[in-house]
Amino acid sequence: MGGAALATGLGPSPAAADPRRGPGTYVLVHGTHSAGAFWTPIARELALRGHRVVMVDQPGHGAEAFVAESYQRQDLTAMAVEPSPLKGLGLDDYEARVTGIVRRAARNGPVVLVGHSLGGVSVSRVGDAVPHLLHHICYMAAFCPSRVLPTADACTAAPENADAVSRELTVGDPDRLGVLRLNFRTGVSGELALLKEMICADHPDADFRRMLAGMQTDEPVAAYAGRAVGRAGRWGRIPRTYLRFGRDRTIATALQDRMIAEADAPTPGNRFRVHDFPGASHVGPLDPTPIADVLDTLAGQYS
Secondary structure (H helix, E strand, C coil), X not given: CHHHHHHHCCCCCHHHHCXXXXXXXXXXXXXXXXCHHHHHHHHHHHHHCCCEEEEECCCCCHHHCCCCHHHHHCCHHHHCCCCCCCCCCCHHHHHHHHHHHHHHHHHHCCEEEEEECCHHHHHHHHHHHCHXXXXXXXXXXXXXXXXXXXXXXXXXXXXXXXXXXXXXXXXXXXXXXXXXXXXXXXXXXXXXXXXXXXXXXXXXXXXXXXXXXXXXXXXEHHHHHCECCCCCCCHHHCCEEEEEECCCCCCCHHHHHHHHHHHHCCCCCCXXXXXXXXXXXXXXXXXXXXXXXXXXXXXXXXX
């Protein structure tokens, strides 16, 4: 029966069909301007609890990161025009990367797919592509597009996101570069204050600087513009969780609430399980334990 489900794309996930196949595998997808290493504190905690964990690097990120020569020199004039190899990458590339990892992980037991920030669009795309391989999906302060707000760009532009920090730190013309380019090595106090507000307003400065060191300058504009709407009969039948962050200034809490409501509307029998973290900014609490506590439960929840 499990083989038939895999072949047709219908029916329950192989993990749900036989939960004894092995411990859960968490596939963790990073957000914008980030990399798989973002997940290290949470991944470590999950691994210590006995789970397998894969921290995905999207194409052009992490181990494949592009570091502009002008960024290294902090030549902002050159940085505004230096070409990026990430130009032209989009959600098809992101989905292919994550789906390939999910396919391999699903051979060994339940797969829980988790996305942070822009990683949510990958979760939606992959959930729609291979729902039979996913035991649970989780959005951590992440974009969850809907028919009304079908792209990350549309979500960002929604009135509920008016409280978010704007993209005042963009270097160069995103349309010409093909990427949204940010300067995370700035020494300008006002720019650093904006970055901290966007990323981790509630974290100590030392942790903020450590976070900046892992950020990447470029994110393809096509990743923001790509449609990522899950269909009720595919994505909509996977059990799902949303980790709601109450001090998020990148994906405002009001926007998180709207995305949750719009996702739930076409699937009233399978609604988001929402866990609220009222004091958390965009990257989540400094202590990974409360997030890991929630994630730890997802592999064991069988529908």
